[in-house]
Amino acid sequence: MTSQLLAAPRTHCRILGLGVHRPPRAVANSEICEWIESSEEWIVSRSGIRSRRFAGKDETLEAMAVSAGRAALRHAGVTADRVGCVVVASMSNLVQTPPLAVRVAHDLGALDAGGFDVSGACAGFCHALAVAADMVSTGQSTYVLVIGSERMTDIVDPTDRTISFLFADGAGAVLVGPSDRPGIGPAVRGADGASREALRMNTTWDAFRADPTLPPPMMKMDGRRVFRWAVEHMVPAGLRALAGAGIDQHDLAAFIPHQANIRMIEILAAKLELPDHVAVAGDVAVSGNTSAASIPLAMDALLRDGLAPPGGAALLLGFGAGLNYAGQVVLLP
Numbered sequence: 001m002t003s004q005l006l007a008a009p010r011t012h013c014r015i016l017g018l019g020v021h022r023p024p025r026a027v028a029n030s031e032i033c034e035w036i037e038s039s040e041e042w043i044v045s046r047s048g049i050r051s052r053r054f055a056g057k058d059e060t061l062e063a064m065a066v067s068a069g070r071a072a073l074r075h076a077g078v079t080a081d082r083v084g085c086v087v088v089a090s091m092s093n094l095v096q097t098p099p100l101a102v103r104v105a106h107d108l109g110a111l112d113a114g115g116f117d118v119s120g121a122c123a124g125f126c127h128a129l130a131v132a133a134d135m136v137s138t139g140q141s142t143y144v145l146v147i148g149s150e151r152m153t154d155i156v157d158p159t160d161r162t163i164s165f166l167f168a169d170g171a172g173a174v175l176v177g178p179s180d181r182p183g184i185g186p187a188v189r190g191a192d193g194a195s196r197e198a199l200r201m202n203t204t205w206d207a208f209r210a211d212p213t214l215p216p217p218m219m220k221m222d223g224r225r226v227f228r229w230a231v232e233h234m235v236p237a238g239l240r241a242l243a244g245a246g247i248d249q250h251d252l253a254a255f256i257p258h259q260a261n262i263r264m265i266e267i268l269a270a271k272l273e274l275p276d277h278v279a280v281a282g283d284v285a286v287s288g289n290t291s292a293a294s295i296p297l298a299m300d301a302l303l304r305d306g307l308a309p310p311g312g313a314a315l316l317l318g319f320g321a322g323l324n325y326a327g328q329v330v331l332l333p
Contacts, residue, residue, distance in 0.1 A: 013136035014183020015333045016143075017078065017175040019071025020300045021064040022287065023053040029165065036161040043165045048262020052168035052288025055151050061093055061100060064171035065149035066107045068296070072145065072173040073108070075333065080109035083175075084141025087132055088117050089124030089148045089292035091321065092155050104147065114141075121199070122258045122320025124148060124292035125172070126327050129316070130187035132176040133328075147173040148292035155201075157218045166261075167219075168288030172296025174333070183331040185245030188237050191324035192229065199226055199321040227264055230319050235271045237325055238317055245313070245329035252278045253312025254302055254332065258319055259284035259294035268317075279307040291320065299332065308332055 028051045029040045043049060055064065065088055073080055086108075088101040101115030120127040125148040132144035152167035176184065201217040208216050234257070242248055255278055257265055262282055269280045281298035290297055295316055302308040312332050319325035 009139045010137055011139065012179040012182050013133050013176055014179035014331050015174045016177045017072040017074070017076025018296065018300055018303070018333045019068045019073070019075055019173045020297050021067035021071070021171040022297070023055045023059050023064070023169055025054045025056060026051050027054050032165045035158045036164055038161060038165065046263070047166060048282070048285050049165065049288055051286050053170055054153055055169035059169070061090060061149045061151055062103050062107065064169070065100065065104045065147045065173070068149065068171040068173035069104060069108055069145050069147050072175045076175040076177065078143055078175060078177065081111070083108070083110040083113045083143045083145050085114040085132070085135060086110060086145045086147065087115070087128040089120060089128040089146070090117065090150055091119060091121045091124065091291050092150045092152055093117065094154060100149070101147075110145070120292070120318070120324060120326065121322060122260065122289075122291045122294065123318035123322070123324050123326045125295045126187065126316055126318035127189070129174065129176070129184065129330075130189075130326060130328060133184040133187075136176050136178060143175055143177045145173060145175050147171060148294070148296055150291045150293045152289070152291055155217070155219050157215070160218070162223065163219060163221050166289045168290050170287060170290045170293045170297055172293045172300060174296055185241060185329035187326055187328045188240045188244065189326045190233070190237065191322045192233070193322065195225065195229055195323045196321075197222070199323065226323065227261070229323055230260070230264055231267055231271070234268055234317055234319055234325060237327055238268070238272055238315055241315060241317070241327045241329055247313060247329065249274050249278065251313055252315055254279045254281065254308035254314040256281040256295055256298050256302065256314050257317040259287065259298050260289055260320070292318075303332060
């Protein structure tokens with residue numbers, strides 16, 4: 001006997017609400033230069049970063065995620081008890097279990113919601129958003145809360161001159177729900193495991209436990225290699241995302257890539273041949289690289305400053321450790 005499963009119903013979905021948590025502590029390049037041998041000019045010329053946000057002791061991953069999630073629900077006008085699932089993207093979560101998403105759901109009051117974490121490094125938010133879109137479009141959940149929350153300062157050595165000036169802390173969230181028209185395009189994904197050494201931890205927790213005199217695991221990055229890889233691979237990925245959504249560059253209102261480096265963002269925008277009217281996110285200049293939180297934080301900055309309109313089409317591209325990437329076109333909330 002052959003069984004047959006019922007096809008899942010399909011519906012349109014979009015981002016209904018957006019919320020962020022920016023730690024109040026702004027750290028200027030001059031303070032970073034107290035820890036590493038560098039200068040304001042050197043940091044700005046290589047990254048475009050002038051300041052970044054560092055979380056305080058009480059601004060845990062969970063607390064920042066709850067803050068951003070609550071703001072996204074408020075923006076959407078949806079109460080927490082209507083959320084069917086919470087998905088949290090983070091690469092800096094040092095508490096392996098229970099899932100951060102389950103703790104966040106409980107804190108928000110989404111007591112019946114499912115929850116799980118996504119570890120996709122700086123591409124994590126776009127991976128999580130794609131999962132949420134599928135959950136809503138197939139009727140698994142009416143509302144799914146997607147959150148990127150990072151305390152990169154927990155996994156970066158502040159004295160490492162190669163990367164300590166880049167990374168920062170923060171959280172951003174979006175609520176995905178039903179729509180009367182398509183609002184989240186098909187996701188594009190890919191990875192290059194052969195380049196995994198370009199962005200990694202310097203050791204393992206097993207090695208640290210075996211010899212506690214060693215430094216704990218911290219991030220290491222071959223910046224030039226990551227830069228070249230992103231410039232080579234993200235342009236065709238972005239074009240595929242546009243094609244999947246049935247639009248081209250001229251239909252965009254905004255380009256919101258992972259906020260890794262201003263120079264990289266500018267090169268990607270040029271190679272994508274974006275028209276002048278397309279707003280290019282540059283939140284990294286004042287927020288630093290917040291990994292999985294960087295795209296929603298940058299989206300918030302564009303909308304807050306009136307640089308992109310609600311309802312406009314935006315190309316999202318996340319990329320990072322793996323090396324891996326994910327992206328999609330969305331309508332801005």
